[in-house]
Amino acid sequence: MTREEKSIAIGDLTAQLAGANIVYLADISGLNADTTSNLRRACFKAGIKLEVVKNTLLAKAMEASDKEFGELPSTLKGNTSIMIADIANAPAKIIKEFRKKGEKPVLKGAFINDEIYIGDNLLESLASLKSKEEVIGEIIGLLQSPAQRIISALLNNAETKGEAAE
Template sequence: MTREEKSIAIEDLTAKLAEANIVYIADTSGLDADTTSNLRRACFKAGIKLEVVKNTLLEKAMEASDKEFGDLPSTLKGNSSIFISDVANAPAKIMKEFRKKSDKPYFKGAFINNEIYIGDNLLDSLAALKSKEEVIGEIIGLLQSPAQRIISALLNNAEQKGEAAE
């Protein structure tokens, strides 16, 4: 790779990092072709961009970015792939699903809404996070429940009065 190609790759990665609020880093080496293809397909279906990256280029892109990646560059050893998503728990769920069959992909770390998570032991916790849509749905459900009970009580009361009038 020439110096110019490296520069272009760093600029490209920096732009991707600037747009993303959720970036996972994992080691996907050792996966056979079929599993890798299935992983890419699962990521595509979930709206996750998966890309194998060179550690030094990603590290330089992190340094060039306006975002603070903390100790995340220290995880860039061995093979690295980045998962870029709009949903905080989506990459963790996919990794967890694929790890039912093997120990890969190995979770290295994540940048989620300006928070840094490092270590494979956090994968289960990240997969258990609720997405924004799930939290909003729960809140709407909680808000609707009392209103539905009041409406139901009023309707029952009106029906009972109607029966008594007859």
């Protein structure tokens, strides 16, 4: 790879990082072609961009980025794949699903909305994160619940008064 090609690759990675709030780093080395293909397919269906990257180029892109990746560059050893998503728990769920059949992919770390997570031991926690839509749905449900109780009580009260008048 020439210097110019490296520079272009770093620029592309920097642009991808700038536009992403959810970035997972994983080791998918050792997966056979069929499993790798299935992983790529699962990522595509979930709206996750999966790309195998060179550690040095990704480290330089992280350094050039406006975002603070903390200790994440220290995980760039061995083979690294970057997973960029819109839903915080989607990559973790896919990794967890594939781990039912083998030891890989291994989570190296994640950058989620300016928070840094390092280590495969956090996979369960990341998979259980709620998406923005799930949190909004819960809040709406909580807000509707008291209003529904009041309306129900008022209707019951009106019905009992109506029966008493007869």
